[in-house]
Amino acid sequence: MNLDVVHDSIDRLRSTSSQRWALALLAVGAVGAASLISAFVADDVTDASVAFRVAPIVVAVGLALVAVGLPDSHTALVVLAVLVLQWWVMTDDPTSAWAIPTALCLVGFHALVALLATTPPSAVLAGAVLRRWAGRALVPVAATVAVWGLAVALDGRGGGVAVVLVGLAALAAAGLLIGPDPRDRPADDR
Amino acid sequence: VTDPAARGASAPTAAHDQACWRPTFAHVRTVSIATVAALAAVVWTRADLLVLAAPFAAVAVWSIAARPSAAPSLTSGLDEHTLTEGGVTTWRATLTDADHVDVVVAAMPPTGWLDRRPASGVASSAATHGEATVSVVVAPTRWGRRTVEPVAVIATSAWAAFRWSGTSPLEPVTTLPLAAGFDARAAFHPSDGLVGVNRSVRPGEGSEFASVRPFQPGDRLRRVNWARSTRSGTLQVSATWADQDTHVMLVVDASSEVGRSEGIGGRPSSLDTTIRAAAAIAEHYALRGERVSLRVLGSTSVPIVPPGSGRGHLRRIHEALTLITPPTGRAGRGFDPRLLHSTGQVLAVMLSPLVTADALDAAVAMGRHGSTVAVVDTLPADLGHRDPHAELAWRIRLLERRNELRAVQELGLPVIAWRGPDSLDGFLRDVARRSQAPRMRVR
Numbered sequence: 178m179n180l181d182v183v184h185d186s187i188d189r190l191r192s193t194s195s196q197r198w199a200l201a202l203l204a205v206g207a208v209g210a211a212s213l214i215s216a217f218v219a220d221d222v223t224d225a226s227v228a229f230r231v232a233p234i235v236v237a238v239g240l241a242l243v244a245v246g247l248p249d250s251h252t253a254l255v256v257l258a259v260l261v262l263q264w265w266v267m268t269d270d271p272t273s274a275w276a277i278p279t280a281l282c283l284v285g286f287h288a289l290v291a292l293l294a295t296t297p298p299s300a301v302l303a304g305a306v307l308r309r310w311a312g313r314a315l316v317p318v319a320a321t322v323a324v325w326g327l328a329v330a331l332d333g334r335g336g337g338v339a340v341v342l343v344g345l346a347a348l349a350a351a352g353l354l355i356g357p358d359p360r361d362r363p364a365d366d367r
Numbered sequence: 368v369t370d371p372a373a374r375g376a377s378a379p380t381a382a383h384d385q386a387c388w389r390p391t392f393a394h395v396r397t398v399s400i401a402t403v404a405a406l407a408a409v410v411w412t413r414a415d416l417l418v419l420a421a422p423f424a425a426v427a428v429w430s431i432a433a434r435p436s437a438a439p440s441l442t443s444g445l446d447e448h449t450l451t452e453g454g455v456t457t458w459r460a461t462l463t464d465a466d467h468v469d470v471v472v473a474a475m476p477p478t479g480w481l482d483r484r485p486a487s488g489v490a491s492s493a494a495t496h497g498e499a500t501v502s503v504v505v506a507p508t509r510w511g512r513r514t515v516e517p518v519a520v521i522a523t524s525a526w527a528a529f530r531w532s533g534t535s536p537l538e539p540v541t542t543l544p545l546a547a548g549f550d551a552r553a554a555f556h557p558s559d560g561l562v563g564v565n566r567s568v569r570p571g572e573g574s575e576f577a578s579v580r581p582f583q584p585g586d587r588l589r590r591v592n593w594a595r596s597t598r599s600g601t602l603q604v605s606a607t608w609a610d611q612d613t614h615v616m617l618v619v620d621a622s623s624e625v626g627r628s629e630g631i632g633g634r635p636s637s638l639d640t641t642i643r644a645a646a647a648i649a650e651h652y653a654l655r656g657e658r659v660s661l662r663v664l665g666s667t668s669v670p671i672v673p674p675g676s677g678r679g680h681l682r683r684i685h686e687a688l689t690l691i692t693p694p695t696g697r698a699g700r701g702f703d704p705r706l707l708h709s710t711g712q713v714l715a716v717m718l719s720p721l722v723t724a725d726a727l728d729a730a731v732a733m734g735r736h737g738s739t740v741a742v743v744d745t746l747p748a749d750l751g752h753r754d755p756h757a758e759l760a761w762r763i764r765l766l767e768r769r770n771e772l773r774a775v776q777e778l779g780l781p782v783i784a785w786r787g788p789d790s791l792d793g794f795l796r797d798v799a800r801r802s803q804a805p806r807m808r809v810r
Binding site: 250258264288290291295299302306309313317320331332 | 393396399412423426470487491
C-alpha cells in the first residue's frame with residue numbers, strides 16, 4: 178500500500194474534530210442498536226442460531242463504520258438496506274412495538290450521516306445547527322408512532338387490506354416525490 | 368460586508384460559480400428506503416415494514432416541500448485587506464435570497480502564515496429568514512503579501528436533501544511588519560537639507576531662537592521683535608537657527624534568510640528581524656519628520672523608496688517591505704552600484720545577517736563613498752540546530768564570519784547587534800561627536 182495514502186489517512190483521522198467523532202459514534206451506535214433489536218426479536222419468534230443472529234450485526238456495524246467515514250456516498254444506503262432486510266427476515270410480527278425503536282434508530286443513523294456529509298472531517302458544527310436538527314427529529318418520531326398505532330388499530334380487522342391501501346398511498350406519494358419538481362418546469366409548461 | 372466602505376474594506380464580490388440545487392446522497396437514501404420498505408409492506412402485507420418506512424417518508428416529504436427553488440446570491444469579502452502582523456480580520460460570506468436554505472457551511476483552505484479561526488477553517492451557520500452569514504477569522508502571522516484562496520460555500524436545504532455550492536474569489540491580504548521596539552535619544556547626523564526638526568549649526572528659517580539682530584532686507588515682518596525695536600529705536604528681528612533634518616537610508620539585505628521563521632509569536636528568522644527592525648527605524652525617524660529612504664539588496668521586485676517623511680511615507684516603506692520575498696536558496700546577486708547614488712550626507716543603516724559577502728561589500732563601498740554607515744547585525748542568536756554535523760559546520764562559518772566582521776570594523780564601520788530599543792544610541796552619539804571634527808573622504 179502506498180505510504181502516502183496511509184499518512185494522509187492518519188492525518189485526516191488526527192484532524193477529525195471531537196464533535197465529529199461523537200456524531201460518528203452515535204451513528205454507529207444507532208446501527209448496532211437497530212441490529213441488536215432485530216436479533217432480540219428474532220430470539221423470541223424464531224429458532225435462530227447464534228451465527229444467524231450475530232452475523233448481521235457484525236456486517237451492519239462494519240458497514241456503518243465505512244459509512245461514517247464516507248458519508249457522502251451510497252454506503253449508508255447499503256447499511257439501511259441490510260438493517261431492513263435483517264428485520265424482514267428475522268421477525269414476523271406485523272404489530273411488534275420493537276419496530277418503533279428500530280425505525281428511529283434507522284432514521285437517526287440516516288440523519289447523522291447526512292449531517293456528517295455537510296462538513297469536512299475537521300469541522301465543528303455550530304450549536305444552532307445541531308439544535309435545529311435535534312428539534313426537527315420530532316416529526317419522524319411522530320410519523321413512526323402514528324403509523325404503528327394505525328397498524329395496531331387495524332390489526333385483525335382486515336389489517337392486511339388496510340396495509341395494502343396505506344402502502345399503495347405511500348407508493349403514490351413516493352412516485353410524486355421522485356417525479357420532477359413542478360418548479361423546475363419552464364413557465365410555459367405550467 | 369454590507370458596508371465595506373465604512374470599514375475600509377473592498378466591495379464584496381459576487382461569486383462566479385452559481386450552480387443549481389442538486390439532490391444529495393441523503394435524499395436518494397431517504398426516498399429509496401421509504402419506497403422499497405413501503406413496496407415490501409404491500410407485497411408481503413407487513414405493517415411493521417411500513418413502520419420502518421414511515422420516518423423516511425416523513426423526511427422525504429419534508430425535504431421535497433422545502434426544496435429551494437432558486438440559487439441564492441453569495442457575497443463575500445474581507446473586512447480589512449491590509450493588516451499588521453498579529454492583527455486579525457474577518458472573512459464573511461452572506462447568502463441572501465436563500466429561501467428554504469437550512470445550513471450554510473464555508474470551508475477556507477489553509478494558506479501559509481494565515482491562521483484561521485476556527486482552526487479547521489470551516490464555519491457553519493443556520494439560515495434564518497432567507498439569509499445566512501458565515502465568517503472565518505483570519506490572522507496573519509508573518510509580514511508579506513498573500514491571498515486567501517477561494518472559499519467553498521455550501522448551502523443545504525432541510526435534512527441536507529439538496530445542496531448548492533458556490534466559491535468566493537481570491538482575496539489579497541497585505542501584512543505589514545510589526546515594528547520592533549526602537550527609540551533613539553542620541554543626536555542625529557547633520558545633512559545638507561534645511562528642513563527638519565533638528566537645530567542646524569547655521570542661522571536661518573526655523574523655530575529655535577538664536578539671537579536678536581538688526582533688521583536686514585529679506586527678513587519677514589513676522590520676525591520683527593516689536594518690543595526690542597521700540598526700546599532701541601531701530602527695527603530689530605528675532606533670528607532663529609535653521610531647522611535641519613536627517614536623511615536615513617535603510618538598506619535591507621534580503622539576499623539570505625538564516626533560521627526558520629515561526630511567525631509573530633515564535634522564533635524569528637534573520638529576515639524577520641531585519642524587516643521588523645527596518646520598520647521600527649523607519650517609523651521612529653519618519654514620524655519625527657526625518658527623511659527616510661529604503662533600498663533592498665537581493666530583491667529586484669522591491670522598488671527603491673525615495674526619501675520622504677510623515678505617516679504616508681512610512682506606510683509606503685512598510686508596504687515596500689511586504690514585497691520582499693524570502694530567498695529560495697540562490698546565492699547573492701552581487702553588489703548593486705546604485706547604492707552609491709545620492710549617498711553623500713546620509714545616515715545609512717544596513718540591516719543584514721551578514722552571512723554573505725555582498726552585504727559587507729556594499730557597506731564598505733558606501734562608507735568609502737562618504738556615507739555614515741551603521742551595520743546592524745540581525746543574525747538570530749540561536750538557530751536551533753538539531754543535527755550535530757550542521758551545528759559544527761555552522762560554528763565554523765561563524766568563526767569565518769567573526770573574522771569578516773572584524774575586518775569591516777577595522778575599516779571604521781561599526782557592526783551593531785540588533786537589541787531592539789536603544790540599539791543605535793551609542794553609534795549615533797559617536798556620529799554626533801565626529802560630525803564636529805574635520806572629516807576625510809576616501810575616493
